[in-house]
Amino acid sequence: MPMPASYPTYVPRKQFTQYLDDYVSHFKISPRYHRSVESANxxxxxxxxxxxxxxxxxxxxxxxxxxxxxVATGETTDAFIPEVEGLNSFTGEVLHTTQVQIGKGI
Structure with missing residues (x-):
């Protein structure tokens, strides 16, 4: 779901929040909050x-x-992929969110 064409290049917080709300609604996403990851395999x-x-x-x-x-580690503009146990042996593709175009998907 692309950003609306009417949005400016640097989207203000209010419009970005609205975009996220619309995205969640459009794709029927049910986020789970207040969770701490114990393991991922x-x-x-x-x-x-x-x-x-x-x-x-x-x-x-x-x-x-x-x-x-x-893996969402926080807000930053610096691309950082944390050290994750087993990541070196993972044969799939590892992307930082800066490599994904919103609306294009993976």
């Missing part, structure tokens, strides 16, 4: 990530799986 057989997280509100462990894993 890639299974070559199923070609999926299996992630265990701790719900910091209830202290329960939850399990998720999917084809992609996104």
């Amino acid at each position: 890639y299974d070559e057989g199923t070609r999926k990530w299996y992630v265990k997280v701790r719900n910091v509100s209830s202290d329960e462990i939850e399990e998720y799986h999917g084809r992609f894993l996104v």
Whole structure:
């Protein structure tokens, strides 16, 4: 979902927040907040990530799986891929968000 053509090159916070809200609504995304990742493992057989997280509100462990894993480490304009155990042996593609064009997908 591309940014609206009417948006300026440097999008103000209010418009960017609206874009994110519209994006979540359009793709029916259900974000999960207040989770701490306990482990993330890639299974070559199923070609999926299996992630265990701790719900910091209830202290329960939850399990998720999917084809992609996104690691969000904070707000910065400097491209930084953190050291992640097993990343050196991962045979898939590793991208920083600065390499993805919004609306183009992966």
